Structures are given as structure tokens and as C-alpha cells.
Amino acid sequence: MELTGLPNRTVSPAPAGARRHLRRALGLVTAAALALAGVGPVAPPPAAAQQRGGGPSVIRDTEIENLLRDYAAPILRAAGLTQQNVRVIVLNDRSFNAFVMDGRHIFINAGALFDAKTPNEVIGVFAHETGHLAGGHLLKLREQLARAQTASIIALLLGAGAAVAGGGNAGAAAIMAPQAAIQRSLLAYVRTQEDQADHAGVKFLNASHQSARGMIELFKRLSNDALFNSRYVDPYLQTHPMPQERVAALEVIAKQSPYFDVKDPPALQARHDMMRAKLAGFLERPDTVARRYPSSDQSMPARYARAIAAYRHADLRNALAQIDSLIQAQPANAYFYELKGQALLEAGRGTEAIAPLRRAVQLAGSAPLIQVMLAQALINTNNPATAEEAVGLLNTALAxxxxxxEAYDQLAMAYGRKGDLGRADLAAAQAALNRGDLKTARQIAARAKARLPVGSPPWVRANDITNDKPQSANARN
Structure with missing residues (x-):
């Protein structure tokens, strides 16, 4: 389900031809479900993004993920969902969107993070999506879709019978009328869920002593963008309530809260601004970054964005000077050291990258993504001694x-540097398994079995892969 019903996503009316309608009627429910998902086109992923299985690219970044975890934690706690280990996944998409598709993940586009001016706006997004999770809307929607599909099949059979008996346009009308009613009923149900998620979101914000102002201001901004288009749409063919009605309903309940005027703490706003700067540096063109963060702006977010843009566009010497200046200003900031290590590593200077990445790991504490980057730098030295350290880092991160x-790819190289070919093959098999390449995974796992002691834990895991038990792929080596 998507947050951005502003502008609303419209489901087209049924086609006029009875024959075409017969072919597409069962696709009606699927079309409605896809409209709820709201995953738009994705731009080519930057260095900080990964693409898996041909789907939207996923941005992984420790700094951003830690901030979003801090945003979501009070809301999930208020909703009683802490034990579900809900994770926030950032998609590399510049449009403003957020949605849930299962009970354990909240998806949010990078565009939503970049466009949100305050932490409270993003927290409002999470409150809404948590409302869907806490309300069991996904399960209920699946049940509703199943009922709609059953009703669709019955309508088809009845309509087909009418076509045989009456023929002509009478049969076509008999088929289309029930389908249109089913469509409107389904969309009305979805709009009800969206309204319930709004109300639940405000409740969770109140319970965590946070304001719903950000949610309202965000919806107002999107509502203004959609105002012109909303004049020409059928409100009964929308997945979300109409923009102005939605904002008005939220304002009534939100302004009753004693926390409505609560502001974001300055430290949290500062982290939010750094996140937006980081996204700009990685996702935007250097000239766009320069216009958004001109050299006259000497704030930390502006300096951060310009340093990232410089390193990403092959101006390493200038980038390193800017990053060192950031480190001098905030010597305890793990992410500045991480950025320096990443810039050096991607420039082929892996040995130089080790020191700043070690410091980043020390300052960030348990940060698997940074541990993997440090391991990669260690592996690039081609030294068996550092390969041993890399193995330990990678296994800790993967745990x-x-x-x-690519963590398993790095683990395979680390074991290869040590001359442990059996474990290297097992890690390579697990890497292939993570990519969904089952055929290659089984082939490499079979080779690993031949090199590992029979009955040892690594041999057992390799045997599981060859026998189609992929859950073992998550085990450590």
C-alpha cells in the first residue's frame, strides 16, 4: 500500500467490449493490487545502491539506516510491534512514496527522505505505514482481494450466460456492470484502510509524545501539488481519500493532541539535514549539488554534500581535502572516516583506505556495512595475514x-587469499544463492563438498545447498 495517494492513483474503468472484458476481468483484482504497491521506475543506482533480482535498487547506508531506525523505533514501540523486528528499506527512487508489502518491512523512497524538510515529516510517514501494519491491513486486503476475485468469476459466469441467452450488447452490459461494482467496492475498502492508517498514525504519534504536524504539513504540500489534477478525477476510483478531505480530517484529530506543537530536537534535525545532504551528494549531478549547496554555504550538510559529489565525479584530491576538513571539524564522526575510506577504496587505493575504515568501525560500533568495506580494503592488500582479519570481520557482519x-563474494576472496579453497567455494556458493542463481550455487557447493572434510559444519552447509535447502546459506563459515 502506498502513502502517496496525493495525487491519487486512478484505476481505469472497465473496457467497453464484452470479449475484451472477458479476457481482462480476472486481471482487475491484480491491477488493483499493483496500484496499491506504488513502486515506480528506478534510476540507475549510485555507488551506494544495490540492485537485486531486477527489482528496484535498494540503498544501503549505515548513517541513513541508523537515523531511520531512530525515527521508527518510538512509533513501532507505541504500536506494540517491537518484537516483529520491522526494518526500513530505502529504495533508489526520486518520487515521494512509502508503502508496506509484508509485516516486517516499511519501504520508503529516497525521494521521500530528500523532500521531507523535518524529521517529523518522515516520522509521520512511518506512523501512517505502521498503522497499516498494526491494523493487519495486508492480511485483510488479501482476504478482500480473494473475495473480489471470487465475485469476479461469478460475475463472469453469469454475464457469459446472459450473453448466450440474450446476445449482443445486453450480454456485454451484464458482464461489465457487476465488474464495475466489484471494482468500486474494492477501492472503497482500500480508502477505508488508508483513513484508518491515518488515524492510527496520529494515535501512535500521541503515544510517543510526538507531533502530527509533520504528517499534516506533508499531506498539505502534496495536496497542493495534486489540486489541479484532483478536479478531474472520480473520487470513487481512487485508492486514497481525496487530498483536501484527507488533510481536513487529519487536522481535526491532530490539533486535539497536547503534543501538536512539539518540535524536533535540534540534534535530530541536524542528523536529518546531513542525511538529505548525503542523498544529494550521491544521487544528484554535481552541478545540481553546487546550486543546492553553493560554496558560500559553509554549513556541515553543505560541506558534506560537496565532498561526496567531488569524490563521486573523479575529483579525488579535492574530495579528500574536503573530507579531511570535515574530520577536523568533527573528529568523532564515524561516517566522515567511512566516506574517506570508501573514496580511497573505489580509487584503487585500498591500503590507504584501511586506516580511516578502521577508525570508522571503532566509532560506529556494530556497523556490518562498514565492517564489510574494511574487509574489502584488507583483502585488496593480497596479504594472507590481513585476509585472516577480513574473514573475522565478514563473519561478524554476516552474523x-x-x-x-557482495559480503559472501568478499568472504570467498578472503578464504582464497588464505588458501582455504573449500570454504572459499562455500562462500561463493552462498553468494550465488543470495543472487538467486540456484544452478551456479549448487555447482559450486558440490565442488566445495569435495574439498571439505566430510561431516564438518561447512560440508553440511554445502550439502544443504546442493540438496535445495537454501536456508543454510545464511549460516556463517
Whole structure:
């Protein structure tokens, strides 16, 4: 389900021809479900993004993920969902959108993070999506879709019977009329869920002593953008309530809260501004970054964005000077050291990248993504001694996050540097498995079995992969 019903997503009316309608009637429910997902086109991923399985690219970044975790935690706690281990996934899409598609993930586009001016606006987004999770809307929607599909099949059969008996346009009308009613009923149900999620979101914000002002201001801004288009749409063919009505209903309940005027803490706003600067540096063209953050702006977010843009566009010497200046200003900021290490590593200067990445790991604490980057720098030295350290870092990181992109590839190289070919093959098999390449995974796992002691834990995991038990791919080596 998507947050951005502003502008509303419209489901087209049924086609006029009875024959064409017969072919597409069962697709009606699927079309409605896809309209709820709201995943738009994705731009080519930047260096900070990964693409898996041909779907939208996913941006992984420790700094951003830690901030979003801090945003979501009070809301999830207020909703009683802490034990579900709900994760926030950032998609590399510049449009403003957020949605849930299962009970364990909240998806949000980078565009939503970049366009949100305050932490409270993003927190309002999470409150709304948590309303869907807490209300069990996904399960209920699946049940509603199943009922709609059953009703669609019955309508088709009845309509087909009428076509045989009456023929001509009478049969076509008999088919289309029930389908239009089913469509409107389904969309009305979805709009009700959206309204319930809005109300639940305000409740969670109140329970966590936070304001709903950000949610309202965000919806107002999107409402203004959609005002012209909303004049020409059928409100009964929308997945979300009409913009102005939605904002008005939210304002009534939000302004009753004693926390409506609560402001974001300055430290949180500062982290938010740094996140937006980081996204700009990675996702926007350097000239756009320069216009958004001109050299006259000496704030930390502006300096951060310009440093990232410089390194990304092959001006490494200038970038390193800017990053060192950032480190001098905030010597305890782990993410500045991470950025320096990443810039050096991607420039082929892996040995120089080790020191700043070590410091980043020390300052960030448990940060699997940074640990993997440090391991990569260690592996690039081609030294068996540093390969041993890389193995330890990678196994520690994978124990916390078993699906980190390319971590198993790095682990395979680290074991290769050590001459442990059996474990190297097992890691390569797990890498292929994570990519969904089951055929290659089984082939490499079979080779790993031949090199590993029979019955040892690594041999057992390799055997599981060859026998189609992929859950073992998340085990450590």
C-alpha cells in the first residue's frame, strides 16, 4: 500500500467490449493490487545502491539506516510491534512514496527522505505505514482481494450466460456492470484502510509524545501539488481519500493532541539535514549539488554534500581535502572516516583506505556495512595475514546481516587469499544463492563438498545447498 495517494492513483474503468472484458476481468483484482504497491521506475543506482533480482535498487547506508531506525523505533514501540523486528528499506527512487508489502518491512523512497524538510515529516510517514501494519491491513486486503476475485468469476459466469441467452450488447452490459461494482467496492475498502492508517498514525504519534504536524504539513504540500489534477478525477476510483478531505480530517484529530506543537530536537534535525545532504551528494549531478549547496554555504550538510559529489565525479584530491576538513571539524564522526575510506577504496587505493575504515568501525560500533568495506580494503592488500582479519570481520557482519550485498563474494576472496579453497567455494556458493542463481550455487557447493572434510559444519552447509535447502546459506563459515 502506498502513502502517496496525493495525487491519487486512478484505476481505469472497465473496457467497453464484452470479449475484451472477458479476457481482462480476472486481471482487475491484480491491477488493483499493483496500484496499491506504488513502486515506480528506478534510476540507475549510485555507488551506494544495490540492485537485486531486477527489482528496484535498494540503498544501503549505515548513517541513513541508523537515523531511520531512530525515527521508527518510538512509533513501532507505541504500536506494540517491537518484537516483529520491522526494518526500513530505502529504495533508489526520486518520487515521494512509502508503502508496506509484508509485516516486517516499511519501504520508503529516497525521494521521500530528500523532500521531507523535518524529521517529523518522515516520522509521520512511518506512523501512517505502521498503522497499516498494526491494523493487519495486508492480511485483510488479501482476504478482500480473494473475495473480489471470487465475485469476479461469478460475475463472469453469469454475464457469459446472459450473453448466450440474450446476445449482443445486453450480454456485454451484464458482464461489465457487476465488474464495475466489484471494482468500486474494492477501492472503497482500500480508502477505508488508508483513513484508518491515518488515524492510527496520529494515535501512535500521541503515544510517543510526538507531533502530527509533520504528517499534516506533508499531506498539505502534496495536496497542493495534486489540486489541479484532483478536479478531474472520480473520487470513487481512487485508492486514497481525496487530498483536501484527507488533510481536513487529519487536522481535526491532530490539533486535539497536547503534543501538536512539539518540535524536533535540534540534534535530530541536524542528523536529518546531513542525511538529505548525503542523498544529494550521491544521487544528484554535481552541478545540481553546487546550486543546492553553493560554496558560500559553509554549513556541515553543505560541506558534506560537496565532498561526496567531488569524490563521486573523479575529483579525488579535492574530495579528500574536503573530507579531511570535515574530520577536523568533527573528529568523532564515524561516517566522515567511512566516506574517506570508501573514496580511497573505489580509487584503487585500498591500503590507504584501511586506516580511516578502521577508525570508522571503532566509532560506529556494530556497523556490518562498514565492517564489510574494511574487509574489502584488507583483502585488496593480497596479504594472507590481513585476509585472516577480513574473514573475522565478514563473519561478524554476516552474523548480524546475512544478506549484505557482495559480503559472501568478499568472504570467498578472503578464504582464497588464505588458501582455504573449500570454504572459499562455500562462500561463493552462498553468494550465488543470495543472487538467486540456484544452478551456479549448487555447482559450486558440490565442488566445495569435495574439498571439505566430510561431516564438518561447512560440508553440511554445502550439502544443504546442493540438496535445495537454501536456508543454510545464511549460516556463517
Amino acid at each position: 548480524r546481516e546475512p544478506t549484505i550485498p
